Amino acid sequence: MAVSGRGPRERMVFSAAQLIRRDGVASTGMREVAAHARAPRGSLQHYFPGGKEQLVNEAVGWAGRYAAGRVARFLAALPEPTPGGLFSQMVRQWTDEYTSTGFEGGCPVAAATVDRAGSSASTREAVSAAFDGWTGAVALALSDMGVPAERARPLATLMISSLEGAILMARAERDVRPLTAVSRELGPLLDSAVDATG
Amino acid sequence: MAVSGRGPRERMVFSAAQLIRRDGVASTGMREVAAHARAPRGSLQHYFPGGKEQLVNEAVGWAGRYAAGRVARFLAALPEPTPGGLFSQMVRQWTDEYTSTGFEGGCPVAAATVDRAGSSASTREAVSAAFDGWTGAVALALSDMGVPAERARPLATLMISSLEGAILMARAERDVRPLTAVSRELGPLLDSAVDATG
DNA sequence: CGGCTACTATGACAGCGGTCATAGGGCGAG
DNA sequence: CTCGCCCTATGACCGCTGTCATAGTAGCCG
Numbered sequence: 140m141a142v143s144g145r146g147p148r149e150r151m152v153f154s155a156a157q158l159i160r161r162d163g164v165a166s167t168g169m170r171e172v173a174a175h176a177r178a179p180r181g182s183l184q185h186y187f188p189g190g191k192e193q194l195v196n197e198a199v200g201w202a203g204r205y206a207a208g209r210v211a212r213f214l215a216a217l218p219e220p221t222p223g224g225l226f227s228q229m230v231r232q233w234t235d236e237y238t239s240t241g242f243e244g245g246c247p248v249a250a251a252t253v254d255r256a257g258s259s260a261s262t263r264e265a266v267s268a269a270f271d272g273w274t275g276a277v278a279l280a281l282s283d284m285g286v287p288a289e290r291a292r293p294l295a296t297l298m299i300s301s302l303e304g305a306i307l308m309a310r311a312e313r314d315v316r317p318l319t320a321v322s323r324e325l326g327p328l329l330d331s332a333v334d335a336t337g
Numbered sequence: 338m339a340v341s342g343r344g345p346r347e348r349m350v351f352s353a354a355q356l357i358r359r360d361g362v363a364s365t366g367m368r369e370v371a372a373h374a375r376a377p378r379g380s381l382q383h384y385f386p387g388g389k390e391q392l393v394n395e396a397v398g399w400a401g402r403y404a405a406g407r408v409a410r411f412l413a414a415l416p417e418p419t420p421g422g423l424f425s426q427m428v429r430q431w432t433d434e435y436t437s438t439g440f441e442g443g444c445p446v447a448a449a450t451v452d453r454a455g456s457s458a459s460t461r462e463a464v465s466a467a468f469d470g471w472t473g474a475v476a477l478a479l480s481d482m483g484v485p486a487e488r489a490r491p492l493a494t495l496m497i498s499s500l501e502g503a504i505l506m507a508r509a510e511r512d513v514r515p516l517t518a519v520s521r522e523l524g525p526l527l528d529s530a531v532d533a534t535g
Numbered sequence: 536c537g538g539c540t541a542c543t544a545t546g547a548c549a550g551c552g553g554t555c556a557t558a559g560g561g562c563g564a565g
Numbered sequence: 566c567t568c569g570c571c572c573t574a575t576g577a578c579c580g581c582t583g584t585c586a587t588a589g590t591a592g593c594c595g
Contacts, residue, residue, distance in 0.1 A: 147542090163452040165363035169583060181543045184584075191583065243455050249505050253451045254361040256508045257441050266509040293518035296506065300519050303505055304498030307447050310454045311464040320491035321498050328526040345572090367553065379573040382554075389553065 148186045150176040155198035160247035164195055164254035164262075195251060196265040202247045203269025207276035220284050222333065223326030225277070226298050230322040233306055234315045242313045248273075249303055274299055285333045294332060301325055346384045348374040353396035358445035362393055362452035362460075393449060394463040400445045401467025405474035418482050420531065421524030423475070424496050428520040431504055432513045440511045446471075447501050472497055483531045492530060499523055 154176035158167040169191055173180045187193045213228035214220050236244070248269045255262040277295035282288060301321045308317035352374035356365040367389055371378045385391045411426035412418050434442070446467045453460040475493035480486060499519045506515035 161455050163361060163363055165361055166452065166456070168581075170581095179543050181545080185542060245451060245454070248509075249447075250451045252505050252509045253443060253448045254364065256443070257359050258364070263509060263511070267511075270506050270509050290522070293522050296503070296515050296518045297499060297522045300502030300506060300515060301495060301499045303502035304500065305494070305502075307450045307501055308468050308494065308498060311446075311450045311461060311468050313461070313465075317494050317498060320494045324488070324491050324495045363552095366551080368551095377573050379575075383572060 147176065147178040147182050151178050151182070151186065151194065152197045152201050154178075155194050156202050156247045157244070159195065159198055159250050160202075160244040163250050169194070192259055192261060195255065195259075196262055199248055199251045199262065199265040199269050203265075203272050206248075206269070206273045210273075210276040210280055214280055220280070222281055222284055222286060222294065222298075222329035225280055225284075226302075226326055226329055227322050229298065229302055230305070230318050233302070233309070234318050237309060237315050237318075242310050245306055245310050246303060249306070270299070281332075287332075290332060294329065298325070298329070345374065345376040345380050349376050349380070349384065349392065350395045350399050352376075353392050354400050354445045355442070357393065357396055357448050358400075358442040361448050367392070390457055390459060393453065393457075394460055397446055397449045397460065397463040397467050401463075401470050404446070404467070404471045408471075408474040408478055412478055418478070420479055420482055420484060420492065420496075420527035423478055423482075424500075424524055424527055425520050427496065427500055428503070428516050431500070431507070432516050435507060435513050435516075440508050443504055443508050444501060447504070468497070479530075485530075488530060492527065496523070496527070 151172055155167065155172045158172060158175060169183055170180060172194065173183055183194075184190075187197075189196075209229075209232070210225070213225055216228065217224045248266055251262055252266050256266065257263075274292065274295045277298055278291040281291040281294055286294060302318075305317040305321040309315055349370055353365065353370045356370060356373060367381055368378060370392065371381055381392075382388075385395075387394075407427075407430070408423070411423055414426065415422045446464055449460055450464045454464065455461075472490065472493045475496055476489040479489040479492055484492060500516075503515040503519040507513055
């Protein structure tokens with residue numbers, strides 16, 4: 140899995156996200172990130188004077204923006220946008236990866252939360268911002284579909300929570316069933332929120 | 338937080354679970370576990386000849402049995418058992434902890450998944466078993482409430498997934514809102530599965 | 536050419552990790 | 566008493582980590 144982003148800096152951030160989502164933050168070494176990104180080791184202290192913490196925070200930020208950006212793409216792929224359809228697409232991204240590439244990776248934001256929420260304030264804030272941006276993107280999409288404003292954000296939170304939890308369980312069991320179960324059960328319930336008048 | 342379980346061995350397993358859920362598996366040292374359990378360091382290699390992997394696996398197993406056991410207690414606390422009521426209790430346990438003790442800890446099973454699912458086969462199996470036992474307990478409770486047999490397990494998976502994801506988000510944001518949102522949104526939907534004839 | 540900036544290249548350092556080796560106590564059995 | 570067993574105690578080892586210090590190269594500007 141050769142990384143071929145533009146500059147070495149971007150490649151390192153991207154590689155960090157990849158390695159974190161596979162091994163966790165603590166088990167991912169700086170040298171490993173540089174090697175994976177095919178970047179010189181000396182560039183680490185040049186581009187990331189804030190050390191590992193900065194690198195991790197940027198990787199989390201990148202992952203959050205990536206997840207939020209995917210929402211718009213999922214919508215574009217849907218002929219008729221519905222909450223359940225969007226959720227199905229979000230889940231599908233993971234079932235596709237797991238069935239094709241294997242159960243090696245999880246969500247880097249979740250990994251950063253587990254490993255650093257209690258020990259690094261700045262990383263915790265980066266994670267919070269990532270979740271917030273992602274939730275906002277989903278909530279906006281729900282609003283556009285006709286979900287009442289006051290329910291858009293809670294439902295977006297529910298969608299992302301269910302997805303994150305199902306990712307954990309799927310990885311643990313090496314089976315996509317938790318993902319498909321969550322999609323099948325929650326999808327219709329989400330759709331029923333569209334026509335709800337109150 | 339002095340640990341006062343019965344034997345040193347149990348105390349170490351319990352302490353390991355506590356530390357893992359706070360700092361993650363990789364950031365939790367063996368010496369730290371022994372110190373936290375007020376157990377002699379030499380006992381580590383005596384009780385856990387399989388090393389850290391064994392200790393982590395037992396901590397995960399303990400956590401899984403604990404979570405599964407809580408389900409029965411939650412049911413007993415409900416005057417009239419409903420799926421939404423059960424879920425509300427499951428969530429409540431976490432909001433109570435977070436509002437009283439702070440957002441220091443997460444779920445140890447989730448932590449073990451993130452940190453070890455890709456690197457330790459035995460730990461991944463322990464995590465899988467923990468999720469499986471927990472899901473089974475919830476599914477059994479749902480069946481007893483009248484949820485159709487074929488939907489009991491998928492719904493249990495949805496409940497646990499949502500809870501795990503909401504724990505992540507709540508820790509990240511240092512706010513119980515994700516937990517309350519998930520409970521409020523998912524509860525009624527779960528209750529509607531009871532009277533569903535198909 | 537010099538001077539400057541951006542980036543790369545290594546080597547060292549101190550700290551901590553899990554694990555192993557070895558030996559010491561406590562105590563019941565014979 | 567001695568033996569054997571369970572548990573404890575401690576020191577050492579090696580590998581790896583993040584970080585720093587220092588020196589090197591490339592290329593642009595004047």
